Amino acid sequence: MADPGNPYHAGSPSNGDLWIMYVKPGDTVKKGEELFNITIMKQEKSVVPAVDGIVKRVIKTADYKFDKKMVPVKSGELLVELGPLPKQCPECGEPFANLDFKFCPHCGKKV
16 A cells, blocks of 8 residues: 555555556656556546656556556555655766765766
């Protein structure tokens, strides 16, 4: 289940069917960008992240337009787990995970 107090958890807003998942692990997402859509009694509900982050894992996936299948979900079920964005080099823009780096491992510039 998604932890409602964790801004990096994106869960189903109610019982319904997962219609489409827009993200995959490794994707970078911004606050307010669509992660997935749930259909609830023939109405579509978009789910967006509360914070910017990187997709760590996707628990369930669906693409109704491709395979004509929807995946049932329960209210509060964790569907996408995000993680904090990695630090980026101000010079080349490449991400790096270790915040203790003094130099960019990609371009060598001081950070």
